[in-house]
Structures are given as structure tokens and as C-alpha cells.
Amino acid sequence: MADAPLLVGYWRSSAAYRVRIAVNLKGLTPRHAAVHLRKGEQRGADHLGLNPSGLVPVWQEEGFSLAQSLAIIEYLDETWPEPPILPAAPRDRAVAREIALTVACDIHPLGNLRVLDKLTADWGAGAPARAAWNRHWIGIGFAAIEARLAHSAGRYAVGDAPSLADICLVPQVYNARRFELDLTPYPLIRAVDEAARAHPAFAAAAPEAQADAE
Template identity: 50%
Template sequence: MVILHEFALSSASFRVRIALNLKGVEYKTKSYSLREGEQRSSVFLELNPAGLVPCLEIDGLKLSQSIAIIEYIDGRYPGPQLIPSDPAERAAVQAMALAIACDIHPLNNLRVLEYLEDEMGQSEQVRNRWYEHWVHAGFSALETIFQSQPERQFAAGDNISLADICLVPQFFNARRYNIDMAAYPRLLEISARASALPAFVRAAPVQPNS
């Protein structure tokens, strides 16, 4: 049995659900309330000492970090290839994905926002400005890259890839924070097209702003 330890609104967990769905892997989920600190319980820390979701139990392994998990899934199961084998194409896809997973998401992670609130005493208005700043910084760079490339169905071409798997959850979160994304038409188009695919629909936690 494949078990995904997660939090529904976690964009990293969202990524893994998408990948599992794309590969047709059957799995069960176990949810943890991040706001209540359940990911820091002794039970969860036995799964992942970092105290972060997601964690995937699979093939007798306990895997953490969404990008590493997706790479394992991609190599382990048949189906659409999510990370290209060609070195140049692989580097391009990983660069797009990591621009989100490393440059945007960590700065806007819940534990960072809670630290700004609890330890730094920052107001909700300031925290929202922080969140919006890093979203725009990351997406502005990606939009520039996408505008310089030929039009394509998805982030890296005509097939879904790891880049789309990272893009869609980050757009989802931006909408939850009511961030205006009109400045990123190419990213919006690609995200909307990917979001409509069944694997993405099934992975989505809730509709933004619902």
C-alpha cells in the first residue's frame, strides 16, 4: 500500500498527488493539520525527522521532499514521463520546476509566515505583502522565459512535465491569497490548460477562494 502523508493545502503535497494520479498509482492519504503542529508530533517525526509534508511510504521506503518523491515515482512507474531523459530537456524542466520549488515556495511556506507573525510580530498586512512580493519576483522571471519561447501546450512542450506539476499548485496558492496574476498571460494559459486535466482536477484540494 502506498501512503501519502500530507496536508491538503500544502502545494508540495499537491505536487505529489498530481504525479501519482498521472502515473495511475493507487494510494491512500493521511492528513496532518499544519496549523495545529501535527507534523511535529513524535509519530510524524518518525516518518520524516524534518517535520515537513509530504512524506510518501512506498516500496518499504519513507521518502520526503516533493521533487525527490516525484523523481522516484517517475522512474518507478510506467506512464507519461515527467522528467525528460535528454540532458538538455531535463535541465530545462528542472530549472522551471526549481524556480518555483526553491525560489518561491520556501519563502512563502506556512512555517515562514508563522515565524513572521509569532516571532517577528508582523501584521497580516505585512505578511501578505511579503507573500505577494516573492510570488511576483518568481513569476515575473518565469513569464519572461516563457514569452521568449515558442508557444507550447504546457510548460516544457506539448507534454506534461515536472514543471507543470510545480506551476499549478503555486498558481492555486496565489489565487488563495487574492494575488492579481494578470501580468503573466503565458503562465496563466499553461496553468489553466494543465489544471483542467483529470489528474490535476483529482489532486486539487478545494477551489481557490471557496
């Protein structure tokens, strides 16, 4: 019998956090392995053999390895289609993708650890400057998402069921709090985040609930 799939991540990686939420929503029980990003384990030969980009998460099955959180989530949704991660209506699906991509493409890359480390290495950015950098870019992205939620949100970001939008938004709100962004201007984001984090799949995926949490 083949081993259960393996999810390689790091407790505080928001990209890995997304995949943990999706896995939990699907009711899957993969094995978990941690790569310590702060210690640079992602640059070791073993991890680069799984993902040449040197990032997490990585989803591994027998004879198959996949990186990039949104690619992994799409694969999970196509392989285990129930419950669906995207809404039924085409326009709602498009909006869920829009919110997810605003996080994954516009906000998250600018706050990635290797970007922050480059700011420090080349321009001497210390912890306060790194935090201010993150607050700036998260705030710009959240303003756009808040405006979208005014037309799409129900209990969750798009209607009344959790979707890809929430899977991406909740980890980014975690990052916003970590970098002390004032969330007062984003009441809809705060409401969606509160509702989603009360869902068992989101609660079990939270960084502080992970075995490698520090």
C-alpha cells in the same frame, strides 16, 4: 500482500499538491493520510518519526519512507516510468527542471507556513503583512518563469505534454491566487495553468478535491 503505498500530506500544502499530481499522472492509487499543519500535527512524535523535518509530503512503502516533494516525484518517475514526467529532449528536460526549481527553491520556501509563523512571532506580522510578503516573492519568481515560458511553452510549460514544470507551477499559482496576487502581468503562466488544471490528473489533485479540505 503488501499494503499500497501511503502518501501523507495536507490539502493546502503546495508540496503535497505536486506529489498528488504526479501520482495521478502515473495512474497510481496510494492510500492517503492527512497531517493538519494548522493544528501543528506535523510536530507530533508520530509524524516526526516519518519525517524528522516535520514537513509534508511523505511517501511511505513497506520498509521505506521518503520526504521532499521533488525527491518523491523523481522516485515515482524512476519506479513507474510511464508516462514520463520529464520531456525526452535533454534541453527540454533541463528547462522543465529550471521552472520546477524556481518554484521549489526560490519561491516556495519563503512562503512556507513555518516562515510565515516566524514573521508573526518575531516581528508581529499579521495576515495582511503575511499576504504581502507572499505576493512579493511569488511575483519575483513568476516574472522569471513568465520570461522562460516565452521560449518553452506550448499547451503546457514545456511543449505540449504535462511535465515536472507544470507539476510545480500549478500549485504555486494556486498559492498566488490564495494570497491575491494580480496575475495580469503573467499571461503565459495563466494560460499554462488553465490548460493544466483541465487535465484530469491535475483536477483530481486540487486542494478542494481532497478529503481533508476545509
